Amino acid sequence: MATSEFFYVVIYPNGVIRYDEKGVLFESSAPIMFRSHSLETLSELKNLILANVSEAGRKQIGKVGYRFRSILPGGRGFVNHLFWVTGDDYVRVMFEVHRKLMPLQVMELYAEVRDIEVSSEFFFVVVYANAVIRNGENGEIFESNAPIKFRSHRLGSLNELKNLIWTNVSGAGFKEIGNVGYRFLSLLQDGRFVNRVVWITGDDRVRWMFDIHRKLMPLRVMELYAEVRDIGGYSAPSSFVLRDPPLSATPNRSVGPGDVAGEGSSKRGKKMQKRKI
Structure with missing residues (x-):
């Protein structure tokens, strides 16, 4: 459902996912930044990513991951987690969590961008x-x-x-x-x-x-x-x-x-x- 609210989004296409003392990190030589309203389905999210991938051509979007912060037990600090977005419910949860807990931060997503496999036929x-x-x-x-x-x-x-x-x-x-x-x-x-x-x-x-x-x-x-x-x-x-x-x-x-x-x-x-x- 469309709203006047929007989010700044950074996509790390085929980036490196690694961990340090603060949790999950995404790294990519060519991150893509744009903005989006709250989305409802995984199809909408993948189409948006595909539309912003340079020279998409015969590409498809595979796995999508969301990086978010959560507080450690006892309030000892924050750690970054990886949340795999695997369905429509996950998309809605992602936008709701970001809106409530991290409204001023850029939404960081990992996206697997791959060629569509073809055969000779x-x-x-x-x-x-x-x-x-x-x-x-x-x-x-x-x-x-x-x-x-x-x-x-x-x-x-x-x-x-x-x-x-x-x-x-x-x-x-x-x-x-x-x-x-x-x-x-x-x-x-x-x-x-x-x-x-x-x-x-x-x-x-x-x-x-x-x-x-x-x-x-x-x-x-x-x-x-x-x-x-x-x-x-x-x-x-x-x-x-x-x-x-x-x-x-x-x-x-x-x-x-x-x-x-x-x-x-x-x-x-x-x-x-x-x-x-």
Whole structure:
């Protein structure tokens, strides 16, 4: 949730983590400083870090650590601790702890910045950012006035997939990638094929998607729906120029990430026949 309150942040990308008599220290030859409003999710935090990493390119953010001070037993002084930020709850705790205990200090974060691993195999991909999802004669389709085309090697995690989409969205700026859907041909019980959308909600789904596409549709473009939304409350660094935002549209049907491949295909096929446009 965006507020008028902001924090100064220093990132130590791929820095050295060491310990001395005062506890944890981060060291890096190229720390990055910017400011941020309070964030709610790990995805928001990683996207913010990625946006500020010089020449991000095909990069992804791995581990994120927060350095904070706590008082020693008996009030004998302070020591610096390392707190690994591994989920949304940890992000909220981090900002709350910093706001209450260290409001005048710069927030210091360690971030693992790594290349997205690639293989010799690649796929052509079209992303329909904030597209309309509707039912046609052959099942579900994506519609957008500004589809984004690129190619990708096989990926292994949802974070890699979202970062790849994010880096290819025109005017990404302070955006984040929400729901991602994959359109593929599904066989119904009556022997017909129909296009349907499966929501990619985790790393296993990402690997499944690339396996399915390589085995069943290797010559077809991989079509993805991606929800691209603003991260509310970000204050861009003076050196960061925001570009024009991508086309915005609202899906005209109620769909959700709980949709699982292979479940109830025949029922959906019958419903699609009734809802033909």
